[in-house]
Each structure stands twice: as structure tokens, then as C-alpha cells.
Amino acid sequence: AAETIDGKGIAALVRAEVGVAAQRLTAAGQRPGLTVVLVGEDPASQVYVRNKDRAADRAGFRVETRKLPAQTPQAELLALVAELNADEAVHGILVQLPLPGGLDADAVVRAIDPAKDVDGLHPDNVAALWMGTPGHRPCTPSGCVELLDRTGIDIAGRNAVVIGRSLLVGKPLAALLLARNATVTIAHSRTADLAGLARGADILVAAVGRAELVRGNWIKPGAAVLDVGINRGADGSLVGDVAFDEARERAAAITPVPGGVGPMTIAMLLRNTAAAAARRAGLDAEQVFAEARLIAAER
Ligand code: NAD
Numbered sequence: 464a465a466e467t468i469d470g471k472g473i474a475a476l477v478r479a480e481v482g483v484a485a486q487r488l489t490a491a492g493q494r495p496g497l498t499v500v501l502v503g504e505d506p507a508s509q510v511y512v513r514n515k516d517r518a519a520d521r522a523g524f525r526v527e528t529r530k531l532p533a534q535t536p537q538a539e540l541l542a543l544v545a546e547l548n549a550d551e552a553v554h555g556i557l558v559q560l561p562l563p564g565g566l567d568a569d570a571v572v573r574a575i576d577p578a579k580d581v582d583g584l585h586p587d588n589v590a591a592l593w594m595g596t597p598g599h600r601p602c603t604p605s606g607c608v609e610l611l612d613r614t615g616i617d618i619a620g621r622n623a624v625v626i627g628r629s630l631l632v633g634k635p636l637a638a639l640l641l642a643r644n645a646t647v648t649i650a651h652s653r654t655a656d657l658a659g660l661a662r663g664a665d666i667l668v669a670a671v672g673r674a675e676l677v678r679g680n681w682i683k684p685g686a687a688v689l690d691v692g693i694n695r696g697a698d699g700s701l702v703g704d705v706a707f708d709e710a711r712e713r714a715a716a717i718t719p720v721p722g723g724v725g726p727m728t729i730a731m732l733l734r735n736t737a738a739a740a741a742r743r744a745g746l747d748a749e750q751v752f753a754e755a756r757l758i759a760a761e762r
Contacts, residue, residue, distance in 0.1 A: 465688070465714040466614070473613050474606075474726035476759070478522055481733045483755035485523040488740045495740040496525040497555040497581070497733075498547050502540065503533035503563040512559050518729045524736065525552060533563040540566060541574050548576040554743060555581035555736035578742070581735040583635070592638050599735050604636035606727025607668060607689050608643065614716055616687045619644035622663055626650045626677070626704070627670030632691055636668060657681075669704035679709025688717040691724045 485495050497519045501512045512528055519526035529543060540558075547556045556579045562568045572580070577587040583601035591598025611618055623645040627633035633649060641647045650660055661667055661681040669677045670691035682688060692704030703720030711717050718724050738748035 465711040466716040467711070468610055468614050468689075468716050468718045468723060470606075470610060470718055470723040471726050473610060474730040476613075477609065477727070477730040478518060478733060479762070480752065480755045480759045481730070481737050482522040483758045484737045484741070484751050487751060487755065488737060488744055488746075489523065491744045491746065493554070493740040493744040494523070494525050494552075495519075495554055495733075495737045496552045497527075497557065497736045498550075498553050499526070499528045500531070500540075500543065500547075500556070500558045501528055502531045502535055502559070502566065505561070505563075508559045508561075515557070515729055515732060519733060519736070522733050522737075524733070535566070537566055537570070540571055544571060544574045548574075548579065553579065554739040555579055555732070557582055557732065578739060581732055581739065583735070584630070589630075589635075592635055592642075595642055599739070600639065600731075601631060601635040602728045602731040602735065603632050603670075603691060603724065604639050606731045607636055607691065607724055608639050609731065610689065610718065610724065610727060611666070611687065614687075616666070616716060618666065620646070621665035622646050622648070623666040623668070624648045624650055624661055624664035625668045625670065626654075626657065626661070627668075627672075627691070629670065632670040636670065640666070671704045673704055674702045675704070675706040677705040677710065679706055679712055682710050682713040684713050685715045686713070688714045689724055690718050690720050693720065693725065 499512050499515055516526055516528050547553050556575050558571055560568055572584050577585045580588055580599055583599040588598040623640045625633050625637045628649050628651045637647045637649045658681045662683050666687045668689045672692055674694040688710055690703035690705040694702050696702040701721050741748040741751045
């Protein structure tokens with residue numbers, strides 16, 4: 464049976480490393496600062512925001528959540544973004560999506576300073592991703608690549624099939640895998656013979672939002688399988704987009720749900736924020752993380 468990729472453990476490791484980096488940056492006068500903007504009362508968003516807040520706090524960041532009522536006018540939200548753009552103590556701005564009806568999420572994301580857009584959704588960052596220039600990369604997709612790297616799974620030259628083409632997950636993940644020299648196919652709801660396509664994948668990613676869409680006989684023997692999906696099962700439990708028990712009979716490595724890709728998102732959000740603080744301090748973020756990794760490994 465497949466190796467279960469321990470996303471929870473790997474995310475904890477990344478957060479510990481970011482914590483070490485945060486100490487260094489604080490000493491350099493740039494304590495990483497994250498502001499989360501939550502508009503309205505969506506219960507799922509409230510849980511996500513609380514988790515982000517707690518993780519940032521534990522990593523030694525300065526973190527605040529700005530809560531606004533669902534009826535907040537667009538102009539007021541844009542004014543808050545402008546205020547945070549100008550605030551030197553804020554390195555990362557995250558506007559929790561989706562926004563309540565009547566608000567233009569696209570315009571809000573465009574208003575964020577791209578250097579502080581730690582979700583990587585501003586058009587400048589989307590362009591930078593596809594151009595291969597520096598910029599913030601979206602958190603869930605970069606978490607997927609981090610899982611592959613830290614599990615020792617090769618990417619270059621291999622066939623990757625990404626099921627799902629959203630702006631948040633599928634498309635940016637395809638770009639990241641392409642940048643790492645995978646041969647990438649993006650599949651979606653209109654793809655013909657999805658199962659046959661999946662069977663050619665050395666790296667198969669499901670980011671759809673349909674419980675157990677991907678069956679065991681879709682998996683190429685020896686493949687790595689990343690399950691991004693989060694769905695509610697009939698009994699209320701969380702299930703992924705992949706039929707885990709079937710898939711693990713054929714895969715070489717697979718992420719569980721929960722405890723796979725999910726925990727990586729916040730870890731990468733913290734890393735993006737710390738990277739923004741490092742750049743503000745005039746430091747090379749990659750070097751700061753490399754040093755933090757060595758220090759964290761000794762602890
Ligand atoms: P989305 O609804 O925006 O996109 C879903 C994609 O799946 C679409 O591109 C669509 O073309 C494709 N699709 C739909 N039905 C299909 C089918 N039958 N066959 C093949 N493709 C099909 O969703 P999203 O935001 O990309 O999220 C996808 C899943 O990942 C959701 O379950 C979501 O909850 C989860 N998610 C998890 C994290 C995390 O782990 N932190 C982050 C974001 C999203």
C-alpha cells in the first residue's frame with residue numbers, strides 16, 4: 464500500500480521553520496505582520512480565519528483580524544485595504560473569500576499592494592507566476608509542491624495531471640508544476656475520458672470538490688496522488704476527491720483528507736508573509752528560510 468503523506472507533520476515543520484525565520488526578522492526590526500480581513504459572518508470563513516490567526520500568533524507574528532459587517536460598502540472595504548497598504552507593520556494582507564453578496568472581490572484583490580498580497584491572487588502575482596518572475600505564489604498550490612519536495616517525489620520530466628482549473632488551485636498548481644519541468648495536463652468538468660487521462664499520471668492532483676470522484680482504478684501504479692478536495696461525507700465526516708482506500712492500493716504515495724494538503728495552506732501563508740517581511744528588511748527570503756531550516760532541524 465502507498466505511503467501516506469503526512470501533511471500535518473510537514474506543515475508543522477514548515478511552521479516551525481517560519482517561526483525561526485520570524486525571530487530573525489523580528490531581531491532585524493521587521494517582525495512579520497499579518498492582517499486578516501473578514502467581512503460578514505460566514506461560519507466556515509470564521510473557522511479558517513481563527514486558524515490562520517492562531518498559527519500566525521504561534522509563529523511569533525504580529526497578527527490582527529479586522530472584522531467588518533456583511534453590509535460594509537465597497538468603498539469602506541477599499542479604504543481599509545488602502546490603510547493596510549500604507550501600514551509599515553503590515554507585511555501580509557489576506558481578505559478572506561468569498562465576500563458577501565454586493566461586494567466586488569476582484570476589485571478588492573486588485574487594490575491590495577502586490578507585495579502584501581500573500582494569497583497570491585493579485586493579477587501582478589498571477590502574471591509573475593506564469594512568467595516565472597518573483598512574486599507571491601498561491602498558498603494551497605505551493606503547499607502541494609512543498610509536500611512533493613519534502614516527500615522526495617521527483618517532478619521534472621514526469622506526467623502531472625491536475626483535475627480542476629480554478630484560479631485558486633488548479634491553474635496556479637499547473638503553473639508551478641510546469642515551472643518545475645513536469646509535463647502538465649489540466650483536466651476539468653468537460654474533459655473527455657478523465658479516468659483514462661488520470662491513468663497516465665505519475666503525479667495526480669484532484670482539486671474538484673466532489674467526494675471520491677477519483678477511483679482506485681484511475682491511478683497509475685506507483686503514482687503520487689495529492690487530494691486537495693474537502694467534502695462532507697454522508698456521515699458528516701470529511702472526505703477528499705479521491706477514494707482513499709482504493710487509491711492507496713495502487714499509488715506509491717497519497718495525501719489523506721484531512722491531514723494532507725489542508726494543513727499546508729496556512730503554513731505557506733505564513734511563509735509568504737515572512738518572505739514579505741524579509742524583503743522589507745532587505746534580506747534574501749530564500750536564504751533566511753534555508754538558514755531557519757537548518758536551525759529548526761537541530762531543535
Ligand atoms: P472550484 O469549484 O472553483 O473548482 C472546481 C474545478 O473542478 C473546476 O475547475 C471544474 O471544472 C472542475 N470539475 C468540476 N466537476 C468536475 C468533474 N466531474 N470532473 C472533473 N473536473 C470537474 O473549486 P476550488 O476552489 O478549486 O476547490 C476545489 C476543492 O479543493 C474543493 O473541495 C475545496 O474545498 C478544496 N480546497 C481545499 C483547500 C485546502 O486544502 N486548503 C484550498 C482550496 C480549496
